[in-house]
Amino acid sequence: MTEQLTPVEIGRDRARFDGALKAEGAAPYAYDYPVEDPLYLWTVDSTIAKGRVAAIDASAAEATDGVVLVLTHDNAVRVSGDDLEYAVLQDPAVRFRGQVVAAVVATTPEVARAAAESVVVRYDQEPHSVTVRAEDLYRPEKVNAGFPTDTDTGDLDAAMASAAVTVDEGYVTARTHASPVEPHTTVATWTDADGFLVFESSQSAHGFRRVFSDVFEVPAERVRVIAPFVGGGFGSKGMPHAGAVVAMMAARALPGRPVKYAHTRRQMFRLVGYRPRAEQRVRLAADADGTLLGVGVDVVQESSVVKEYAEQSAMPARTMYAAPHRRTSHRLAALDVPVPSWMRAPGEAPGMFALESAMDELAHECGIDPIELRVLNEPAVDPDTGLPHSSRYLVRCLRAGADLFGWYHRDPRVRSRRQGPWLVGHGVAASTYPAYRQPxxxxxxxxxxxxxxxxxxxxxxxxxxxxxxxxxxxxxxxxxxxxxxxxxxxxxxxxxxxxxxxxxxxxxxxxxxxxxxxxxxxxxxxxxxxxxxxxxxxxPTVAEEFATHAHGAQFAEVHVHEDTGEIRVPRLYGVFDAGQVINPRTARSQLVGGMVMGMSMALHEDSVMDPALGHTANPDLADYHIPVNADVCDLRAEWLGIPDHRLNPMGSKGIGEIGITGTAAAIANAAFHATGVRVRELPITLDKFLG
Amino acid sequence: MEADITLRVDGEERVVTVDTRTTLLDALRDRLGVTAPKKGCDHGQCGSCTVLVDGRREVSCLSLAVAKDGAEVVTAAGLVDADGPHPVQRAFVDNDALQCGFCTPGQVCSAVGVLAEAEAGWPSAVTAPGATPELTDAEIKERMSGNLCRCGAYPGIVAAVREVAG
Amino acid sequence: MRPFAYQRAADAPSAVAAVAADPRAVFLAGGTNLVDHLKLGVAAPSLVVDVSGLAVDEVEELPDGGLRIGAGTRNSDLAAHPLVRERYPLLSEALLSGASGQLRNVATTGGNLLQRTRCGYFRDTTVPCNKREPGSGCPALTGHNRYHAILGASRECVATHPSDMATALVALDATAVVLGVDGSRRVPVGELHRLPGDDPTRDTVLAHGDLITAVELPAPFGGRSRYRKVRDRASFAFALVSLAAAVRVRDGVIDDLRLVLGGVAHTPWRARHAEDALRGAAPTEGALRAAADAELLDAKALTGNAFKVPLARNALLSVLRDLTDIAPELEEDA
CATH class of the missing domain: 3.30.365.10 (Aldehyde oxidase/xanthine dehydrogenase, molybdopterin binding domain)
Structure with a gap:
């Protein structure tokens, strides 16, 4: 038990203190800091997915007025460490399409851009591999956040063979991009104190400083990273990516001159990480009444040759529901694709789509209400570790959400309700995210x-x-x-x-x-x-004694147009257990924002890999859709407000990511209820209901 | 190729030398140090560079600065006057219509434009044919759909615009 | 983006002369498409001739009851114009379904007609594209082709035309007034855009240096109309399929009608087979279905856009039912 604060300010509804600065355009983001006599950097990116740079002809760029530097693997400063993502411009190898192979620095952005576009790169191209093949799969040593790759308890195969009811289905989550509206930006100066001053889009000033210090072998105290305002990150700004290193290389080569570099929106689709595409096989074995006997999730996911990244997508299945027979696994294929990385709720977001869709399928098979199915399988202790929960209020969230949403009026039959040309359905799914505290x-x-x-x-x-x-x-x-x-x-x-x-x-x-x-x-x-x-x-030591998680329940009303398949979500309600809420106004925005991103994952986001060309074929915000205002209708987030005294002095649980978990399943489940069509591959676009 | 142009920016006359390739957005940000409008996509797909040009909301990333010689430009910073922030800006803060804040200056300028457009009787895609538009939630959502917010502050944005529309 | 010279046109004839004289010159109007293309490298002019200051933004009534729209008229002004809203609601609806408020405030009537395809391969200069580089190939044939054509495409090009406004203008039998070096001429909007055939580089029948100065609408068609746009987002997205429809029913039969599909071809697609099947017919469910099927008989799907065939068919059906007051039959029969 942690000594608790007496809430006076905590829990008080306050407008955000930095709100006026932001609304008036006065909050400085990385690119906005006034710097003396800046230079502008534009990159040259590879147009093949695999091979080598055979020759770079930068003569036109070098002859352009205003160009002060052309960086290539021949002249870029050598960097240290074994993280290949940061080993940019170190050798002629091309490991994915869109990799930075040169950069031009000039006195104006227009000159830098034109000069970079004039650089001619000749390649020795090799055949690339950008789609997962069964023969390429391997077992990573661990998955993101250090979790074990596989788990196996009891005998899932036997449970599946003997159970009265089973679900055995595959679910696909699309490759998605964090796409903060602020592109990743670096304004770097090599100062006269022989160190770096970096204005950066960063979720971690110290984390970035540590990486920059290691990569450039500069003592950490001579690296300063400034990032008081950051235009969204969603994980993609949690660690530095290659672009920041390139800008700092240029700054290192041009002492005293600030070098400004903002990723283009296209580069945001290849240089700053993304959630990799995953296929999950979910197996559920249950008694006729819905009591789970077995839970299994096997994840197959794309990763990159540059750097391994394994989302812990099977994690939710390890902790959500009680069942004696359990098995999970993660397998990867290392492809010639951009480096995947963190995006909001890595693991939980894709994992909860698969698991919570499968739970809905099981409820349908058993003929019981999907809320009651979850209540029935509520674990007494954490099924993964055997530890008691520091607190767990999933059932309360389900019940409170059901009341708020009006769930109990629902006719469980599919295609049972319509409004004009729209088929109407209601769906539910659980949410979960671990409650962490960092050392x-x-x-x-x-x-x-x-x-x-x-x-x-x-x-x-x-x-x-x-x-x-x-x-x-x-x-x-x-x-x-x-x-x-x-x-x-x-x-x-x-x-x-x-x-x-x-x-x-x-x-x-x-x-x-x-x-x-x-x-x-x-x-x-x-x-x-x-x-x-x-x-x-x-x-923190609480995790040695307790399983620490936040939970929630999301309820979606979905309309599917009978003629066109257009899908809309007029209502999306969530009730969460997030412990003590510090500021209701900003907390609500966090939860709502997560749900909007979950809705986006459900309906819109789909980074389409062109296998022949080896890159994302829709790398802009007109073709890679995120929701617009008109897509978001009646969206509510509520919470139980029960502090968890075991976690921290505030009694709080994190709220940044739980909102995106389970949303896609709630929407898919509602779409099934509306139409009878079970969509197991995201996004749920209108074509899935046609023909 | 360079050109000298004059812009009236947030009430102040500014003479600036631009490249013919310089967009209005880059002229404001890189040449004039006016950083209220943001560059989110640079292709007219996100709306975070929205400013008011001669009183109308526009994305500033798809205009050449040289073609805007003589224009009156108002950014989110210029909406603040002697009485303090614009009512739209106050409403955005009160309704928590923002999170990271990067799209917010563009949202605010767009909202000011929306209010004027509705006042002038302009219809939207959700206005019934022939009807006089009123700023219902559906109208606000449709009219504000040119401004992406990845944080998902849309419900707050709608509430803020609704509050000012009265 | 390569350096270019910029010139503000004094009047339309001198603008035409300036562009016609330089094969690498382009017109700049609202700029929403051109500046985008300059950044992408899809356009790399040596000279930009700015026609945005030519004050050709009047909307005037014509003696025959029609309307003359100056080519510089902004999309938002045109959509909100009282005469357009009253007499040509189809045009207003189409305009308002396109782009965003900020873009419509800038985009012009002439520029909108000439906007180029949104095909991602066309917009990416690092990949082949027959429209950009003749003979280089078409990755869309087997690549990302969700938005691509199902009608009138060729092996060379499967791109679609993106304009909602143009789709409505074709349905309204509009005419473009075009100024060229040899003077002014009139081009029906329905004949302005061309199918790709073996030369996909040309989107329209216009010659280099031709400037659209106005669009004229004939007297209103009468009857009922609807612009129906189906897209992946609720707003601010290009059409997967759209339909500009106008139907006039007299004495229980369809006296005349206009059906133009958007998002399915390299041009706004005048659904003549469907029109012919229904003109003079009584509007029954069976007749509507037969007409929609007739139009899509020749549809050819690519790897990723087969859904557009039933989508276009169903869009035709549902809009036609609405405009002719036919109740949909029970779904069991569908």
């Missing part, structure tokens, strides 16, 4: 000018950290929020973990509370000017 966080509290300065290199990528951390600090110090000055988003501030894994508020907030308490212990309630405390937080 390695330090906060500083200082008293100056009658105010409390609170410093930690946290990141606000739209999450509301600027507001929530201020509220936490106020309660931890026992003062009003307007006596707290918060500083975040700068690696010059005390170390903080990544804004990822929905762990930010818990991790940074715990550090702030720890520092504030130590400050009060040391200096009492009447501190002197410049009294300060810097506190490190010990690594």
């Amino acid at each position: 390695n966080n330090t906060a500083l509290v200082r008293f100056a000018d009658g105010r409390y300065q609170v410093e930690i290199a946290a990141a606000d990528i739209g999450t509301g950290a600027w507001t929530a951390l201020n509220q936490i600090a106020a309660d931890a110090l026992g003062v009003p929020v307007d006596e707290v000055d918060l500083a975040i988003g700068d690696s010059a501030l005390p170390v903080a973990s990544v804004a990822g894994g929905s762990s930010g508020t818990a991790s940074w907030g715990t550090a702030i509370v720890t520092a504030a308490r130590q400050f009060r212990e040391k200096f009492g309630s009447h501190p002197a000017e410049d009294d300060e405390v810097r506190a490190d937080v010990p690594a």
Whole structure:
């Protein structure tokens, strides 16, 4: 049990403190910082997926007025480390289409671009492999976040053979891109202190500093990463990618000159990671009444030759429902494709589409309500570890959501309701995401000018950290929020973990509370000017005793046009157990935002690989669709509001990612209810209902 | 090839030398240091560069600056006046119609344009043929659909515009 | 983006002369398509002649009851124009279903007619495309072709024309007024765009230097009309299939009708087979189905767009039912 804060500010509905700055266009994002005498970088990207650069003719670029540097693998600074994603411009090898093979730096963006376009690259092309083949599959040593690759308990095959009811189906999730509206941007300067100053789109100032320090072999204290405002990240800005390294290479070669580089929208589809396409075979074995005997998920996923990335897509099946026989596996194929990476709820998002679709299929087979099926299979302890739950309120979320949505009026028969030409269906699915807290966080509290300065290199990528951390600090110090000055988003501030894994508020907030308490212990309630405390937080131990997860339930109403197959989601409601909510207004936006992205995953997002050319054939926002305003109708997020005292002093669980989990299944399940057509391959586009 | 043009930006007359290839957006951001409008896609597909040009909302990434010589440009920064933020900006903050904030200056300019367009009686794709449009939620959603928000703040955006529309 | 010279046109004839004199010159109007293409490298002109200041943005009534629309008229102004809303609601609906508010505020009538295909391979200069580089090949034949043509395509090119407005203008029997070096001429909008055949580089019948100065609409067709656009998002997306339909029923028979499909061909696709089948016929469910089937008899699907055949058929059916007040038959018969 963690000593809890007394909520005064925590839980209070407040407008976000940085809202006015953003609405007035005054919040500086990485590219917006005024810098002296900047240079502009434009890259040359490979037009083959595999082979070697045979020759680069940059003579036209070099002869262009205003061009100050052409970087190629011949002259780029050597970098260190074994992460091939950062080993850009190190050798002539081409490992995916769109890889940076040269870069031009010039005094204006127009000149840099034209000069880069004038560079002629000749390749020795080799046949590429960009689609998963069974013979290429291998077993990774572990999957993302360090989870085991496979698990096997009991005898799933026997359970499947003997069960009264079984589901054995394949589910496909599309390749999707985080697509923050701010493209990844780096403004880098090699300073006269022999170090880097970097304005960056980053979810982790310290994490980026660590990588840059290692890659360029520059002591970390001579690298400063500044990122107080970040235009969305969704995982893609959780670690640096190759483009930042290229910009810093240019800056290293041009001391004293800031080099500005923003990815083009096209490059956002190949240089900053993406959620890889996955196929999941789900097996469920149950008694006639729906009691689960076995759960199995086998994941097959694309990965890259540059760097292995395995989403932990089978993880939800390990923890969601009780069953004696369980087996999960993850297999990969290393392809000549761009490097996949984190995108919001890696593992849980695709995993919960498959598992929760399959649960709906089982409910249909058994002829029972899908909510009751889940209630029936609610585990007493975590099925994966055998540990008790720190708290688990899935059933309450299901019941509360059912009431909010009006679920119990639903006629369970498919194609049973219509409005004019629209077939109407209702669907439900569960949501889940682990409740993490990261080690390695330090906060500083200082008293100056009658105010409390609170410093930690946290990141606000739209999450509301600027507001929530201020509220936490106020309660931890026992003062009003307007006596707290918060500083975040700068690696010059005390170390903080990544804004990822929905762990930010818990991790940074715990550090702030720890520092504030130590400050009060040391200096009492009447501190002197410049009294300060810097506190490190010990690594959390709760996970040794408890399984820690957030849960939720999502309910979708789906309309499918009988003639055209057009699909709309007029209602999408979610009820979540997220522990103590720090700020209801910003929390609601986080949960709603996750649900919108889940709806987007369900209906829109599909990065189409052209196998012949070896690249994404729809790399822009006109062809790779994310929802527009008109796609989002009555969308509500509510929460139970029960603090989990075991997790952290706030009693909070992360809310950044749970909203995207289960959404696609709720929508697919509703579409099945509307039409009788079970769509097992995302996205659920109108063609799936035609012919 | 370069040209000198004059733009009136957020109430201030600015003379700037541009390349003929420079877009209005890049003229504002790279040449004039006016960074309220953002570059999200540079191809007219996201709306984050939306500004008001001679009173109408436009994406600034698909205009050549040289073709806008003499234009009056208002960005989100220019919507703030002596009385403080524009009512739309206040409503965006109150309704939490933003998260990361990157698309927000464009959303705000677009919303100001939407209010004027509706006031002028302009129909949208969801207006019944011949009808006088009123800014219902459906109308707001349709009219604001040129501004993508990846954070998914759409419900707040609709609430903010609805609040100002009255 | 290569350097180019920029010139503001003083009047239409001098603009035409300037562009006609330089094979690498282009007109700039709203710029929403051209500037996009400049960035993509799809267009690489030496000279840009800006016609956006020519003040050809009047919408005037013609003596025959028709309308003359200046080519510089912005899409949003045209869609909101009282005469257009009152007499040509089909055009207003089509315009408003296209692009976004910000783009419609800039895009012009002339430019909209001439916007080029959204085919992703055409828009990517790192891959082959017969429309950009004759003879280089067509990756869309086997690649990402969800948005591509099912009618009138060739082995050379399967791209579709993207304009909603043009689809409606064809249904309205509009005429483009074109100024060339040899003077002004009139081109029916229905004959403006061409099928790809063996020369997909040419989208239209216009010659280099031809400038659309106006679009004229004949007197209203009467009857009932509808622009129906089916797309992947609820707004701000190109059509998978669209339909501009106008139907006039008199004494229980279809006196006349116009059916034009969008999103299915290299041009707005005048559904003449369906029109012919229904002209003079009583609007029955059977007649409508036969007409829709007749139109799609020659449809050829690619690897990823077979759904467009039933989609176009069903769009025709459902709109025609609405416009002729036919109730759909029970789904068991569908």
